[in-house]
């Protein structure tokens with residue numbers, strides 16, 4: 001049996017969470033078109049007949065402006081030390097930018113002499129002409145001594161199986177740490193909160209997605225029904241008005257979309273109650289950040 005830990009790092013929005021979900025064949029990490037969607041480290045376990053791969057999805061590496069963001073970046077950098085293989089993810093839809101270069105530097109600093117375990121994943125190749133990928137490979141090739149350079153598409157699955165095969169080859173032999181049904185370390189409460197946040201990200205723009213956090217107030221399972229009450233935190237009254245919408249319409253839509261996803265994921269009926277609360281400056285408040293699980 002081969003087993004080990006893989007961490008996916010990269011700047012925000014390159015498709016790390018989409019890849020985690022693709023590797024698992026199950027959606028456990030939320031995805032959005034807004035940067036800084038993922039705020040915590042998420043473990044997903046890939047089971048193969050010959051291997052068990054512990055895959056970590058991480059917050060995008062960026063220049064932190066709030067304490068929340070500093071925690072996010074710290075979380076990601078900490079995974080570099082415990083990984084057997086590091087996936088550095090970039091996008092095929094644009095040339096290497098300062099954000100990508102900084103990620104590569106941070107990885108280089110962390111791995112020092114241990115370079116052969118770092119893969120470069122050039123994601124979103126479905127969205128560009130093939131002719132544009134080769135020059136990109138050349139541009140990135142010189143930036144680190146990559147073990148592999150793999151163009152792929154997390155959303156369509158191009159090269160995802162090949163990625164797994166190449167990864168397993170590099171993993172050490174060992175006993176599988178998790179049972180064969182184990183999928184993720186995310187508790188149901190966390191998955192529920194994240195799905196609510198995902199629907200808010202889908203429906204809001206500009207500053208709002210960054211100002212939103214979700215806390216589960218209660219989660220009670222009664223046979224085939226889960227009763228969930230959650231509070232959506234925002235930072236200003238104007239943001240509350242946006243999330244609630246005219247006559248409560250947007251909050252209702254957010255709740256319905258989140259509930260349907262939860263019912264699919266949990267395999268139960270869900271009764272969901274949502275509240276919106278203004279808590280100014282929560283992104284800067286250490287205690288609140290800890291309470292929110294960041």
Ligand SMILES: Nc1nc2c(ncn2[C@@H]2O[C@H](COP(=O)(O)OP(=O)(O)OP(=O)(O)O)[C@@H](O)[C@H]2O)c(=O)[nH]1
Pocket residue numbers: 010011012013014015016017018019030031032033034035036037038039058059060061123124125126127152153154155156
């Ligand atoms: N065309 C295309 N889009 C993709 C692909 N992978 C991800 N995306 C899109 O890219 C956006 C960001 O995806 P995420 O998986 O949330 O990215 P992330 O790297 O986890 O982002 P953060 O959590 O913010 O760091 C979403 O709109 C995805 O649908 C891909 O292979 N092809």
Ligand SMILES: [Mg+2]
Pocket residue numbers: 016017018030031037038057058059060
């Ligand atoms: Mg993510």
